[in-house]
Amino acid sequence: MQSIHIICIGKLKEAFYTEAVKEYSKRLSSHCILTIEELPEVRLSQTPSPTEIRSALQKEAENIQSRIPKGSAIIAMCIEGKTRSSEDFASLLADYGNRGVSRLCFLIGGSFGLDAELKAKADVRLSMSPMTFPHHLARVMLLEQIYRGFQIQLGSKYHK
Numbered sequence: 499m500q501s502i503h504i505i506c507i508g509k510l511k512e513a514f515y516t517e518a519v520k521e522y523s524k525r526l527s528s529h530c531i532l533t534i535e536e537l538p539e540v541r542l543s544q545t546p547s548p549t550e551i552r553s554a555l556q557k558e559a560e561n562i563q564s565r566i567p568k569g570s571a572i573i574a575m576c577i578e579g580k581t582r583s584s585e586d587f588a589s590l591l592a593d594y595g596n597r598g599v600s601r602l603c604f605l606i607g608g609s610f611g612l613d614a615e616l617k618a619k620a621d622v623r624l625s626m627s628p629m630t631f632p633h634h635l636a637r638v639m640l641l642e643q644i645y646r647g648f649q650i651q652l653g654s655k656y657h658k
Contacts, residue, residue: 500594501531501601502644503570505562506637507608508539515634522641529648534637537561539608551610559613562605570603572620575636576612579623587643588650590622606636 510516519534526532538561540554566572571594582590594602605612605620617623626639649656 555613559616570601574620579625588647
């Protein structure tokens, strides 16, 4: 069974996001070992400078790197990543499993994304869309797509 570890910057506050994460976590429990780890977002001033943002992203990256499970394939969620269809994403999950990679670690940054060096170290950079979404919603969307990916692999009717 694959182990999927999701590292997120920032804590969920809204009940509707929390409930959606619980629902998809429950659904995924029969397909993988799921761990979601929330790390604190570095506080910035009201109007941060590019230098302040870069520094914050570097601090968050250090924290993220220390939490990535050893032997994991790293998948960074970032707007400049490659977009994939749900079927292609299901194939990506399956390909890792077929190659004996049992640990996948997805990274979701905070409001300013992920540090450039961290993205460069990722095995895959994945974008959900060129549109901008709240990073808390991205977590729900990622969980849904992971669930959908497993359902596609099973040939279930969930994916229409």
